[in-house]
Amino acid sequence: MRRERFEAWLRNIYETQDVEISCTECFDQVSHFVEIEASGRDVAGELPQVKQHLDQCRACREEYEILRDLRRLEDEEDMPSLDDLQGSIR
Ligand SMILES: [Zn+2]
Numbered sequence: 068m069r070r071e072r073f074e075a076w077l078r079n080i081y082e083t084q085d086v087e088i089s090c091t092e093c094f095d096q097v098s099h100f101v102e103i104e105a106s107g108r109d110v111a112g113e114l115p116q117v118k119q120h121l122d123q124c125r126a127c128r129e130e131y132e133i134l135r136d137l138r139r140l141e142d143e144e145d146m147p148s149l150d151d152l153q154g155s156i157r
Contacts, residue, residue, distance in 0.1 A: 093120040093127045101134045105142070 088096075100117045104110040111118045121128050 088118075088120050090114045090124060090127055092115055092129065094122065097121075097127065097131050098134055101131065101138050104135070105138050 071137055096114060096117045100114050100121075103113055121131050
């Protein structure tokens, strides 16, 4: 590998790590993300990396949408308790 290419490759890795987070990190923060968003704060300003990841990653986006919808149901106070849910499954 030529030296310039190697350096470009290295730079690319570091820049990527700087800006992007992995799905695991996103998953760890996504419930926090939903909480901030629900409280009306600037979630893109507080968790820009999570926001960016959600824009790019379909799997995490779906996870986020599920959590967000659950959160909305809780706000409406129509959320059945876990016991009720388990009872209706049986
Ligand atoms: Zn992801």
